[in-house]
Amino acid sequence: MHNMLDLIYELWFLRRDLVSDGYDFALKRLAAEMKGQMTIHEYPTGEPCWTWQAPEKWSCSAAYLETLDGRRLIDAADHPLHVVSYSLPFEGVVSREELLRHLHVHPRLPHAIPFVFKYYQRDWGLCASSMLRDTLDEPSYRVVIRSKFSPGTLKVGEVVIPGQSEQSFVLAAHLCHPAMVNDDLTGVLVGLEAAKALLSGPKPYFTYRLLIVPETIGSLAYLSHNEALIPGMVGGLFLEMLGNDSPHALQGSFQPQSQVDRCFRSALTALDAHSYSAPYRTVINNDERQFNAPGVRVPMLSLSRVEPPGSPNWPYAEYHSSLDTPAIVTEERLQTSAQVVLDLIEAWECNQYVVNNFKGEVFCSGYGIWIDYLTNPEGHRRLFEIMERCDGSRTVADIAVELEISFQAVWEVVSQLQAKELVWLSRAPNPTDPDRRLS
Ligand SMILES: [Zn+2]
Incomplete structure (x- = not known):
């Protein structure tokens, strides 16, 4: 079995544009890593995806900038980011002014080549460091971009981990x-690592689906062709930027009071002491938008390691540039993030309505669960605060959010009460039918 960083080194420098040979190669390699557990869904160019359609395949055999005497200044053969993704083809001599209108630089990093894409507002373009741009002082230059648009196939990889329920997460x-790593290969590999662990563990309650997509259009292609699955999707988590050295950031869904929002928000605090949560669309925008959108409305959160919004390096210093290389990520951080994902899922599996088997206040000493208020006043108070909320109307996450304590702290008490048969757990609120216990 490969570790995550080995696969990153293998795949990161590929020209993985939306519909491209590089993307297909990477997805096929990841499917091989999953040993037959990944299905690849295919959507031909032009296939309607609600209000969108699957794009053309884009390839680029050469892209460079030269002086008129043939000195090559930029060459996409050296770095894929030197050409705008989905650039129109162009060949000719242009004035310096014309060139500068099509030559993109990074807004913050003078040494870096920026990542620029023109999927839908088509234009030709090259990218360079601003250091290089600032040396351009000749009146005209020669530009060559041999790109090609052709009918192709958009591909989405899916790994399904079957659960007891067909409801899926x-x-x-x-x-x-x-040719970038933290955005976006790290999210893919952490997702695969979590999927591998789920596949090798006991059968979960929920069915889990890991989707690997080209951004936005891949999610739309999958959702628009699997509408029947949408009502059964109980929640989701988008993964990205998990290899750099920032605290975990959890972005809430469009429905901040959903059970998955409450569960993950209260569970993450116990998993990373430096982590923070922030509302929908305030951390980083990705495919979770398609799941949260009208007509879908699956509460999908996102997990990343991102500087807090407003910080000068937001979301991280090397974002969307040629400096986003394997050097800025570590295997250890990826492993930690994969474990955070699995621990969030574990909380989600446990998050049920807590139903009382008792009436009145429990005789705690009699059940051996008494916590002495003299030696542990906090524990004593928490035990009673949690117990009085075990009434069938609240989940573990509801209780955690109400008491502003971690999911895990509530779960510890609830599982103790469950072991003493003082409470039982139900997937539905306010159950009256005792058979619900078995469902
Ligand atoms: Zn990005």
Whole structure:
């Protein structure tokens, strides 16, 4: 079995544009890693995806900038980011002014080549460091971009981990960022690592689906062709930017009071002491938008390691540039994030309505669960605060959010009460039918 960083080294430098040979190669390699557990869904160019359609395949055999005497200044053969993703073809001599209108640089990093894409507002373009741009002082230059648009196939990889229930929870990550690592290969590999662990563990309650997509259009292609699955999707988590050295950031869904929002928000605090949560669309925008959107409305959160919004390096210093290389990520951080994902899922599996088998206040000493208020006043108070909320109307996450304590702290008490048969757990609120216990 490969570790995540080995696969990153293998795949990161590929020209993984939306519909491209590089993307297909990477997805096929990841499917091989999953040993037959990944299905690849195919959507031909032009296939309607609600209000969108699957794009053309884009390839680029050469892209460079030269002086008129043939000195090559930029060459996409050296770095895929030197050409705009989905650039129109162009060949000719242009004035310096014309060139500068089509030559993109990074807004913050003078040494870096920026990642620029023109999927839908088509234009030709090259990218360079601003250091290089600032040396361009000749009146005209020669530009060559031999790109090609052709009918192709958009591909979405799906790994399904069957659960006891057909209700599903979606993990999603995108794979379409050429020659970059933290955004986006890290999310893909953390997702695969979590999927491998789920596949080798006991059968979960929920069915889990890991989707690997080209950003936005891949999610739309999958959702628009699997509408029947949408009502059964109970929640989701988008994964990205999990290899750099920032605290975990959890972005809530469009429905901040959903059970999955409450569960993950209260569970993450116990998993990373430096982590933070923020509302929908305030951390980083990705495929979770398609799941949260009208007509879908699956509460999908996102997990990443991102500087807090407003910080000068947001979301991280090397974002969307040629400096987003394997050097800025570590295997250890990826492993930690994969474990955070699995621990969030574990909480989600446990998050049921807590139903009382008792009436009145429990005789705690009699059940051996008494916590002495003299030696542990906090524990004593928490035990009673949690117990009085075990009434069938609240989930473990509801209680955690109400008491502003971690999911795990509530679960510890609830599982103790469950072991003493003082409470039982139900997937539905306020159950009256005792048979619900078995469902
Ligand atoms: Zn990105």
